[in-house]
Amino acid sequence: MSEYTISQFVEKTKQNDAEHDYFELEKPQMLEINLNNQAVWTKAGSMVAYTGNIDFKREGILSGGLGKFLKKAISGEGAKLMKAEGTGRLYVADSGKYVQILQLNEESICVNGNDVLAHDQSLKSDITMLKSIAGMMSGGLFQVKLSGKGMVAISTHGHPLTLLVTPDSPVYTDPNATVAWSGNLSPDLKSNVSFKSLIGRGSGEEFQMKFSGTGWVLIQPYEEVYFQEKA
Known part of the structure; x- marks a missing residue:
């Protein structure tokens, strides 16, 4: 039973000191960020531990001024960065x-x-919205466009799949299963009336995101539903 001792457990699960990259995948579901007099933006509420001397400041991702209406229209927790x-x-x-x-x-x-x-922090971030989705769906109303040179960490339910988009082969995705896409693509919303008639009531399959052009789309094996922040 020596493999079940506390010392063996600690050895198996302890942090990896062999590497100290800026963004490092410490575990498949945990990101380690090594700061050296630097600043980084993280999702509010995502901090699980830290060592050293790090200060935290919470701000709304839309504090740049898209207005109170949009702030209320989107997910509360997903709209904030730290x-x-x-x-x-x-x-x-x-x-x-x-x-x-x-x-x-x-x-x-x-x-x-x-x-x-x-x-x-060096990356430029802009909020983009699919106007046709706003008002039709309860979640996934806004996207963050990140550009420049620097590191990004995104989260997915399960292992994601990347679909390639070509001019002769557009890709259609469920908005609630769509995680990210190349910055040159501008998705459109497509309504599938047959799905609505078949199911009999509103659902994620009723609407799809259509990606045309040349690029890629990242999807996850999970339909994530977001809840609006109460006014």
Whole structure:
């Protein structure tokens, strides 16, 4: 029974000291961010532990001024970011979701606002909305477009799949299963009346996101439903 001793458990589950990358996948569902007099944006409420001297400041992602109406229209928790600044190790996670790390090299990606786990402060972030979705769906109303050079961490339910979009082969996705897509793509909303008639009441399958052009779309094997913040 020696494999069940506390010392064996600690050895098996302890942090990995072999690497200290800026963004490091400590566990499949936990991101380690190594700060050295740096600042990083993380999803509010995602901090699970830290060492060193790190200060936190919570701000609304829409504080740039899209108006009170939009602030109320989107998910409360997914709409907020937390700024972590200082020196030390920061560990963040999001409800046991898997973490995907991307390095942008003067590129841009769009991510569902609720799936942004962390990103480098140096990246430019803009809020984009699919106007045709607003008012039709209870969640997934806004996306964050990140561009520039720096690190991004996004979260997914389960292991994601990347679908390639080509001019002769558009991709249709369920909005609640769509995580991210290449920044050059602009999705449209497509309504499938037959699905609505078949099911008999509103559902995620009633609407699909249509991606046309050249690029990629990241989907997850889970339909994530978001809840609006009460006014």
